[in-house]
Amino acid sequence: MASSVPSLLLLLTAFLVNAASGASPVLIIPGTGGNRLEAKLSSRENTAHFYCSKNADWYDLWLDVKQLVPGAIDCWCENIQLNYDSSTSTFSNQQGVETRVPCYGDVCGIEYLDMSVKAGDSAYFHAMIEAFADKGYVRGETIVSAPYDFRYSAVSNKDNYVNATMALAEQLYEQTGEKVLWISHSMGGLWSHYILSNADQAWKDKYIEAWVPIAPAYGGTAQEMRLFASGDSEGIPLVSGKTVRNEQRSYESNFWLLPNLELWDSDETIITKGDQTWTAHDLPQFFEDISYADGAQIYKTLPYDLKDPNIKTYVKYGAGKDTPTSYVYGKDWDTIDKTVNGDGDGTVNIRSLEAGIAKGWKNTEHEKFDGEDHQSVLKNDSLLKELLELAGV
Incomplete structure (x- = not known):
């Protein structure tokens, strides 16, 4: 009897893999503050308080709620704040601060924002990722994300984010043979619109199944x-x-x-x-x-x-708040x-959420989830079910 257990596990694994085969891989673009951001400090000068660290190896600058309590938050503000050079119109980190975005091409930077608090708003994309995982999707393989340094916009295009994200979509397609279901949230909708509305139509037709902007802040x-x-x-x-x-x-x-x-x-x-x-x-x-x-x-x-991004688009958003x-x-x-x-x-104001209607975008559907707010809509059971259906599982 015991010897049959491994066989049952193999059958279950095979079932889950088959459940996701033929389905669209998923690429998620988070919103502002919607992914982890790491920092390293080296010989910081002129800190807000004597107790602010001047040297530190890589750590989570965002998010670690312990850094947001009174007193500590002054140090945090200094470390995450950008400098603006008006003579060159460029942004940069503070003196002695180096930053990087972890988990690009995986979901470990968006599933939980504070790795020590796996509940509430910190469990940002957990419900969605778990819903896909239950259908056989594999984190970092068939469901991935493109996190970014959310302090910057598309004008700076830090880390060549546009091309990197398009390359990630191409990689998903090449690995699975299926077009990508592109999902975004909040400011991720701005990034996605910027990328998709400027991409060649032939590229979109080849690599993208559909785009699902959730709570998009299209118009600010x-x-x-x-x-x-x-x-x-x-x-x-x-x-x-x-x-x-x-x-x-x-x-x-x-x-x-x-x-x-x-x-x-x-x-x-x-x-x-x-x-x-x-x-x-x-x-x-x-x-x-x-x-x-x-x-x-x-x-x-x-x-x-x-x-008009000229791509099949399903806009999902909360309303009535x-x-x-x-x-x-x-x-x-x-x-x-x-x-x-x-x-x-x-x-986000309703006119911004529904900018596609005001601008007459074709091939675009809008759906309200009354009573859901900007964050809670991501965990709405009906929305999660619709996403699975759009992915073909």
Whole structure:
């Protein structure tokens, strides 16, 4: 009887492998802050506090929640913040900081963000990856990801990310003989749109089965203007927006997530302070008024065209959640007196999620998941089932 156990295991393994054969391999592009980022410190100078490390071998800069507690977060902000050189319009790490993105071509950088906390928002893509694994997909082989340094945008294209990701899709196709199901989340939708809308049609026809943008921030968000004005502590206990404001302003990618002028009208006020108002069309002046002169220069380098990607696209997104559309500030940029909400997924405004409708993209389907927010939609059972069906399993 005992000798039959290995045979049963072999049969089970064969079943799982056969279940995934003939199905599309899966490539996932995560959102901003949606993958791990490692750092190495060497002879850091002028740190925020005497206790901030000046030397450290490779460690998780993002995410390690222990670095986000009051006091420690000041060291973290310094280490992850970018420098901007206005004379060359380029971004770089702080002095003494080296960074790298782990797990490219695998899923170990997106399944859990904090490897010591495998629950909640840290379990970012775990439910989706596990759903595919249950059908015979193999992590790092038939389901992979293309993580990136989320501080940068497509303008910098750090690490030649565009070509690397296209090569990864080609590799999946060559290894499996099947076209790729390309899945993205949040800002990963911007990266995916940038890549796919600029790729040759023949390349897309050969390598890509379909694209599934989940909660795509196609046209940015209104709350991004608040991030630049007052910072966004994102609910971290005892941490103010002011603490993280300079760090957040330094990300090139945060400019990419500002409200897109193709979706926001010139008479729509997003920020009010006293008798002054700013719309998405006032952004260069807005940066001057919040005392961030470099912002105006950076913003001008980031035009973004919401052209039709011309590929079979299935947009999936949460809706019916209060989502900021405008803010009224009090006596200073640290005090918000009023937040006006509209529809969306709690983070991305509905017009941004549905940009494909507004722009008349062909070959594109949209599906709302009412009551799901920007993160929870990734774990929605109905959505996971649909993804499996789209992959052919």
